[in-house]
Amino acid sequence: MNIETSIDPVAECSILIRFHCQPNDHLSWVIGEISHYLSNQLGSWVMNVTPSFDSILVDYLPHRISIFEFVPYLEKLVTQALVNMPEAHVPEVIELPVYYDLSVGPDLQQYLDSGLSYEQVVATHTQTEYTVGAIGFSAGFAFLTDVDQSIRRPRKTTPRVSVPKGSVAIANNQTAVYPSETPGGWNIIGNCPVELYHPTEAKLLPFSIGTKVRFLAIDRDRFIELGGVISEGWQ
Numbered sequence: 380m381n382i383e384t385s386i387d388p389v390a391e392c393s394i395l396i397r398f399h400c401q402p403n404d405h406l407s408w409v410i411g412e413i414s415h416y417l418s419n420q421l422g423s424w425v426m427n428v429t430p431s432f433d434s435i436l437v438d439y440l441p442h443r444i445s446i447f448e449f450v451p452y453l454e455k456l457v458t459q460a461l462v463n464m465p466e467a468h469v470p471e472v473i474e475l476p477v478y479y480d481l482s483v484g485p486d487l488q489q490y491l492d493s494g495l496s497y498e499q500v501v502a503t504h505t506q507t508e509y510t511v512g513a514i515g516f517s518a519g520f521a522f523l524t525d526v527d528q529s530i531r532r533p534r535k536t537t538p539r540v541s542v543p544k545g546s547v548a549i550a551n552n553q554t555a556v557y558p559s560e561t562p563g564g565w566n567i568i569g570n571c572p573v574e575l576y577h578p579t580e581a582k583l584l585p586f587s588i589g590t591k592v593r594f595l596a597i598d599r600d601r602f603i604e605l606g607g608v609i610s611e612g613w614q
Contacts, residue, residue, distance in 0.1 A: 382409070382461055386454050388446060389436075392426075396435040396457060404510045404589065408468050410435060411511075411588025413460045420456055424449070430588050432512045432522075472508070472591040475556065475571050477547050478602035479504075483570035484547065485614045490530065490568070500568065501596050503527045509554060511590045519558035519576030519584050523592055526554050538564030543610045545570045547594070572607030 383399040396413075398406060414430040417437065421428070426438040439449055479501045481487050490500045509523035516522075526549055534550045539562060542548075546557040548565030557563060558575040571594075575585060586592065597605075 382406075384457055384461070386450060386457065388450070392439055392441050394437045394439065394450065394453060396437065396453070398433050400433075402432045402512065404470065404591075405467065406433065407510055407512050408470060408589025409461075409464055412464065413457065414588065416460050417453075417456060421453075429515070430513065431515075432524075468589075470510075470589055470591045471586070472593065473585055474593045474595050475573055476597045476601065476605060477505075477569040477571050477594045478597055478599060478607060479547075479569035480599065482609050483543070483602075483607075484568040486532075486548075486566040487568050489532065489566070495529070500530055503530050504549075504554070504568065505594045505596050509592045509594075511586050511588055511592065512553075514584070514588065517557075517559060517561050521555060521575075521584075521586055521590075521592070523554045525552050532566045535564040535566065538562050542567065543570065543608070545572055545607065547571050570602070570607055570609075572602055572605040 385397045385399065387395055389395045398410065400406060410430045414428050414435055417435070418425070418428045421439070424439055424444050426440060427436070429436040437453065479487065479497070487497065487500060491497065507527055509525070511521045512524045513522040514520065530549060531552055532549055541560055542557050542563035544557060544560045546567045547569040548555055548557065548563065548567050550565040555565065556571045556575060
């Protein structure tokens with residue numbers, strides 16, 4: 380696979396691998412696969428291998444390998460991985476149920492105030508097949524692209540102190556599900572009752588970089604049946 384890359388130190392013990400092409404669904408998958416490959420190959424030399432939309436950050440242990448040895452070896456591994464990458468792939472697709480309602484998605488009100496109907500917001504959010512472009516912020520938090528232009532909204536200027544677990548949100552061209560209760564500044568439009576982070580299991584997450592995600596609208600009864608909780612008194 381022909382993708383131009385560059386590998387540069389960006390901190391005392393951090394190396395950034397850049398992929399010089401326009402981010403897309405296939406590149407997300409490639410970066411995810413290379414990240415797994417590097418984690419396996421580098422083993423005890425590294426602390427973290429962190430993939431993003433168009434790069435991979437590698438935090439290594441300088442007392443175990445010098446930068447003069449590490450960078451050439453990293454270049455070799457990335458080149459080998461790209462040579463063996465297919466030009467296309469069939470992505471894994473998962474479906475997540477979402478209850479869209481003001482009781483769990485208070486920021487739906489701003490969409491209604493702007494002239495969109497509840498049905499339009501739900502239909503637009505559920506008709507797109509999103510791609511996991513990065514995982515971070517908190518354990519299991521997947522950044523999904525690309526949100527339809529009509530329902531994009533900027534991050535809040537003042538983040539909420541606490542956002543309930545399972546909250547489905549939008550910020551600019553991305554959407555996500557909060558896998559745990561955390562502070563957050565995204566626009567909350569619903570809630571997903573499915574557990575997305577399993578710290579005690581071999582497979583921590585149901586998705587990886589490059590996975591496709593579809594949202595399925597469900598009613599209140601199904602939401603409660605699946606374990607959903609409606610938090611009282613938060614906005």
